Amino acid sequence: MAERKNQADLSSAEKRDFVDAILELKQQGRYDEFVTTHNAFITSDTDDADRTAHRCPSFLPWHRRFLLQFEQALQSINSSVTLPYWDWTADQTPASSLWADDFLGGDGRTEDGQVTSGPFAFADGRWPMNVRVDGRTFLRRSLGTDVSDLPSRDEVDTVLAMSTYDAPPWNSGSESFRNYIEGWQGPNLHNRVHVWVGGQMLSGASPNDPVFWLHHCFIDKLWADWQVKHPSSGYEPVTAPPGVVGLHDTMKPWNDVTPQDMLDSTKFYTYV
Ligand code: CU1
Ligand code: CU1
Secondary structure, X not given: OEEEOEHHHOOHHHHHHHHHHHHHHHHOOOHHHHHHHHHHHHHHOOOOOOOOOOOOOOHHHHHHHHHHHHHHHHHHHOOOOOOOEOOOOOOOOOOOXXXXXXXXXXXXXXXXXXXXXXXXXXXXXOOOOOOOOOOOOOOEOOOOOOOOOOOOHHHHHHHHOOOOOOOOOOOOXXXXXXXXXXXXXXXXXXXXXXXXXXXXXXXXXXHHOOHHHHHHHHHHHHHHHHHHHOOOOOOOOOOOOOOOOOOOOOOOOOOOOOHHHHOOHHHOEEEO
């Protein structure tokens, strides 16, 4: 069984293998397909019409499937690689080993946000922004600039205590675990982390920053933790109104995956 680990616990060799597999996917043109897919959903997901990946109940199963597909792509390069997670309640500063040169590289420079260190630095030549929302061709970050603090463990625990998975109107206005972890209401967990990193993480093309995968891997772990904590709370809605994905409805862009198929993460991996 594949084990997904805390990034802070990875060995140097594990970090190198993860980074190398990402760079190889990029080289093959396969990495950018994930950026394109994600950006298309950010563009089409809206509060009052069709929504599949964001602002809706299927936010969690959609990203679980999206991460699994990315992890399988990495494993096609190196079968020992699994996605690590970034526990941003513990590793809260730009001094974290997450942002070191042997892993994701550091903050962007002041004048234009360009990341200039580590494997994804523009000058290194291996990380061009091919799928982008503006003319800038380099990876950007501005850690802790637009919002100063990452979510705390107490804030996470408050959200994990919510027992209702989701509720009408099934969008960014819902009072529910899904909407609070996504961040449109309550202490703002998931969305705030995108804003804290800044740069491409603020856009639909957020997977251009490899930290996207580590952030979403932690969101996925928190969902798994919530599932253990609330065994009698299931995915909602079972039968959905138009525009919303119900428990047994297929999730675009796949034609054979439903939220139900994604509920049991232990079929695929475990968190350690
Ligand atoms: Cu997303
Ligand atoms: Cu996200």
